[in-house]
Amino acid sequence: MRKSYKFIELYCAVCYHYNSTLCVYAQRLSNNFCPKFSDEEVITTLIWGIANQKFDVKRCYEFIVDFYSDWFPRLPSYQTYNKRVCFLADAIQALASILLSGLGLDSSHGDFIYDSMPIVVAGSARSGRAKVAPDLCSKSYCASKDMWYYGAKLHIIAQANHKSAPTPAQMQISKASESDRKIAEAMLADMHNIRLFADMALLDKDWQAKMLAENNVEILTPIKRKKGQEVLSSADKLYSKAVSSIKQAIESLNNWLIEKTNIQRASKVRSSDGLRVFLFARIACACFNC
Numbered sequence: 534m535r536k537s538y539k540f541i542e543l544y545c546a547v548c549y550h551y552n553s554t555l556c557v558y559a560q561r562l563s564n565n566f567c568p569k570f571s572d573e574e575v576i577t578t579l580i581w582g583i584a585n586q587k588f589d590v591k592r593c594y595e596f597i598v599d600f601y602s603d604w605f606p607r608l609p610s611y612q613t614y615n616k617r618v619c620f621l622a623d624a625i626q627a628l629a630s631i632l633l634s635g636l637g638l639d640s641s642h643g644d645f646i647y648d649s650m651p652i653v654v655a656g657s658a659r660s661g662r663a664k665v666a667p668d669l670c671s672k673s674y675c676a677s678k679d680m681w682y683y684g685a686k687l688h689i690i691a692q693a694n695h696k697s698a699p700t701p702a703q704m705q706i707s708k709a710s711e712s713d714r715k716i717a718e719a720m721l722a723d724m725h726n727i728r729l730f731a732d733m734a735l736l737d738k739d740w741q742a743k744m745l746a747e748n749n750v751e752i753l754t755p756i757k758r759k760k761g762q763e764v765l766s767s768a769d770k771l772y773s774k775a776v777s778s779i780k781q782a783i784e785s786l787n788n789w790l791i792e793k794t795n796i797q798r799a800s801k802v803r804s805s806d807g808l809r810v811f812l813f814a815r816i817a818c819a820c821f822n823c
Contacts, residue, residue, distance in 0.1 A: 540601075543584075543821060544577045550631055551576070551624070558623035568617075569607045575617045576625060578605065579810075583818045588795040590615050590810075622806040622813075629704075629813040632820035636700055643727035644693040645702060646783040647720075647735065649713050650791075651675045652706075652812065654684035654799045666805040673709035684709050684799060687812070688716045691783055693730070698785045704816055714740065725749055730780045733757055790819055 551559075551573045559572050578601075582593025594611050602608065609617070651673075655663035660672050663683040672683045686707050691699035707716050713734035721729070721744060728751045735741075736754045744750040755773035758765055765773065791797050794815035802808045 540577075540581055543581060544573065546632075546821070547577045547580075547628070548573045550628055554631065555624040555627055558627050559621055570605070570609050570614075570617075572617070572621055572624065574605060574608075575614065575621060576628065578608075579618055579625075579814050580818045580821065583794055583815055584822060586795075588798075589801050590618055618810055619804065619806040622809040625810055625817065626813040629817040629820065632817050633701060633704060636702075636820060638692050638700060638702055639694070642693075644779070645690055645724075645727050645729050646693055646699055646780050647688070647690050647713075647717055647729055647731040648780070648783045648787065649686045649688045649716075649734070650787055650797060651678065651682055651709060652685040652687055652799050653682045653797055654802055654808070655682065656800075657681050659683065665802060666808045668805055669706065669708065669808055671708040671710040675709075682709065685808070685812070686711065686713075686716075687796065688713070688720065689783065689786070690717075690720055690724075690729070691786055693779060693782055698789060699783050701786065701820070706812055718744075721748065721750055727751070728753060730754075730776055732777075732780060790815075793822065794818055 547555075555572075555576075560566075578597045579590065579593050582596045585596060587593045587596045591611060594614050597605060597608065608614070654665055654670055657680050660681045660683040663670070663672075665683075670684050672681065673686075674681050686709050688703075688705045688707060689701060690703040691701045693699050703720050705716060705720055714737055717729075717731070717735055718740070726749045729735075730753050733754055735752055736757055741752045741754075744752055753776050755776050756765060756769045796812065796815045799808060799811050802811050
């Protein structure tokens with residue numbers, strides 16, 4: 534029964550945001566401007582399927598048919614449902630943004646963590662031939678996983694929390710080959726008076742000094758060995774270890790996101806709208822369940 538209440542809560546939230554904001558992204562210039570199976574129902578059933586570990590549109594659809602067909606007597610065929618999902622890509626993206634901004638941050642401190650993760654559309658063997666969603670994807674190398682891949686990257690800035698997983702503050706999608714520093718700079722444009730813990734991808738002393746002077750954003754990264762330097766000093770090692778230990782907290786958030794939504798594996802995506810639905814429906818699902 535509690536699970537049903539959660540489903541109803543999700544539907545009510547989607548309806549509220551659809552009527553106030555999302556409807557702008559789902560306007561139709563046709564006679565079928567008000568379909569019998571509503572946009573709110575499409576979005577809700579998709580997110581609910583993901584929340585129940587159904588990680589592609591077809592499995593979400595089959596899950597609703599098997600367990601909630603009496604709730605949705607006007608559920609269309611799978612082909613129609615899939616088209617409707619892709620049509621609502623903009624609305625789902627807007628919903629993810631709204632839910633993310635509503636998570637609420639702790640105003641008592643300004644410690645944040647930055648990280649990025651690969652979204653794999655095609656693995657190493659197919660990375661050179663893949664052409665899906667070229668406006669959102671590209672080929673790149675992921676050092677943490679030691680692999681080439683074709684796809685995108687999810688960039689996250691999250692607020693550090695004591696003895697719990699960080700709270701997402703911003704999420705942004707880029708092509709896999711985009712520089713982390715370039716994306717982080719755009720994400721930090723409206724953030725002020727914070728400390729940001731990050732890995733060496735954001736190690737750029739000139740840029741760090743600029744962010745500190747203009748936005749009072751102190752960017753803390755592990756110290757890199759200078760050319761010809763074999764080992765770091767004891768003080769530098771301790772500093773780097775401290776920064777890395779704080780940054781490591783975001784790994785728990787990343788792992789939770791991957792476990793709950795399977796967001797890294799987008800191999801079944803076949804279009805730009807499909808990829809946006811894949812990503813932002815999962816972000817919306819994660820934000821709703823945070």
